[in-house]
Amino acid sequence: MLDLLNQHRTVRKYTDQSIAPELLHQLLEAACRASNTGNMQAYSIIVTTDKELKKELAPAHFNQPMIIQAPVVLTFCADFNRFTKWCEQRQAEPGYDNFQLFMVSAIDAIIAAQTFCIAAESVGLGICYLGTTTYNAREIIDILKLPKLVVPVTTITVGYPADSPEQTDRLPLNAVVHYETYNGFSPADIDKLYSEKENSDFYKQFVKENKKETLAQVFTDIRYSRKNNEFFSEKFLNVLKEKGFLK
């Protein structure tokens, strides 16, 4: 089991083999057994296999080819719509149209998503997370016809792996794990934590290809620029307002 988790790699290329509906059902059931807040199950999973619909979704994911190529695309959503409807039908006054309950349901959606991924990997499938979901939630909402109090928070493409990609590197564990209280890193600590990454041939080549001086500049200038981050922040906050999770 730990072996399976330690073998994790993101799979972006899939064979033509479809996923048997019974298997998909089993994986989804396992995902829904995961922990969730107050057992409200305030999330939903949209399963997209239709080719036309996948084509419509592709631009919202910046046309990453996995969307079209994967047999199954899953969009995980924070969802207080169903629960609110139930309350309204039971003489109960719902008050879930606020940011705290968005966080509750977003967290539960992600817990289900990662449980699905591990379940899928355990039966030989490969997965890829698409972080573009919170960037272009607006467009995804229209395509998947998501109602009030439903906001997509992540997307997973899933299928049988067509190749076995190399594992990506990880920082030393002490970059991420702190004991008892937060360990403020000194400049020398930071140098040490990032030195293996920065000195690898892979990243040296990556910096060169991107025509930058440092690896960090690839992130700040190209991949996650302030301008883009701020643009997509405003866009997502507007989605939360529009769907009723923020006043």
Place this chain on the structure above:
Amino acid sequence: MLDLLNQHRTVRKYTDQSIAPELLHQLLEAACRASNTGNMQAYSIIVTTDKELKKELAPAHFNQPMIIQAPVVLTFCADFNRFTKWCEQRQAEPGYDNFQLFMVSAIDAIIAAQTFCIAAESVGLGICYLGTTTYNAREIIDILKLPKLVVPVTTITVGYPADSPEQTDRLPLNAVVHYETYNGFSPADIDKLYSEKENSDFYKQFVKENKKETLAQVFTDIRYSRKNNEFFSEKFLNVLKEKGFLK
């Protein structure tokens, strides 16, 4: 593996047995192998085992006894502090002080948290999520000394199970899973999806004990009231502003 996921139950009572540091290290390593956005690893995990510190944390989790009783408490945080420091030391101008990047790092923190939980369960440990983390992030920040751009998003207590609690119920899968596009539920659909839950002796007793007419009222009037939800929404939004993730 699917069996393990299908056997999941929240464990709130633990034996006195501590978790061997090597085992904890292995579980944390497996958690950090999970997918994350752009391989930035923009999250952190605070491991609390110190009794005094657990006592300090307890009120922030509304004194749920697991905090004191569990040998290990893990607080998972959205964290762009380390990455920002690294960028600043590498002639790169970071722009992660915004809501979109908070979402990115919160999602990655939760993916790591759930991977940790599954890893822990696979070696016989039991876990419990504490949703109180986003309610009282303010207090947790002070106790764990979390700096700018670090916000706790969930907490897990972990230890060897002292009992084997019953599994909680789940709604039928079609309450959560939608095919192709979102399936708007009719009032009759809602009645059907919730009928098994509402007709169970367990929930009938629960409604009675809470002196309410319907199960939904226990949620709206007691467990997740509008007043509380709105109070904790404002509190958490203020934390995001204070820690630099929202302008």
